Amino acid sequence: MAGKFEVYQDKAGKYRFRLKASNGQVIATGEAYESKKSCLNGIESIRKNAPDAKLDDQTLAPTAKA
Numbered sequence: 001m002a003g004k005f006e007v008y009q010d011k012a013g014k015y016r017f018r019l020k021a022s023n024g025q026v027i028a029t030g031e032a033y034e035s036k037k038s039c040l041n042g043i044e045s046i047r048k049n050a051p052d053a054k055l056d057d058q059t060l061a062p063t064a065k066a
Contacts, residue, residue: 003027005043007036015039019046 003021010016014032017039021027028046033039 007039007043017043 003019005017005019007015007017010032012032014034015036015038016032017030018026019028030039030042033042
């Protein structure tokens with residue numbers, strides 16, 4: 001079973017999505033959208049733009065202790 005996107009409304013009535021792995025664990029969440037259409041567009045953007053996304057780790061490497 002593949003993962004799935006779930007679309008829902010939060011307590012403020014905004015539309016959001018979460019991406020769940022096949023085991024049901026939430027692995028990503030979207031921002032709050034004013035409309036369901038915008039929320040669905042956000043999901044489509046992820047599907048289109050991130051299939052081969054590279055990792056850009058912008059954290060500082062730990063300093064070596066002498």
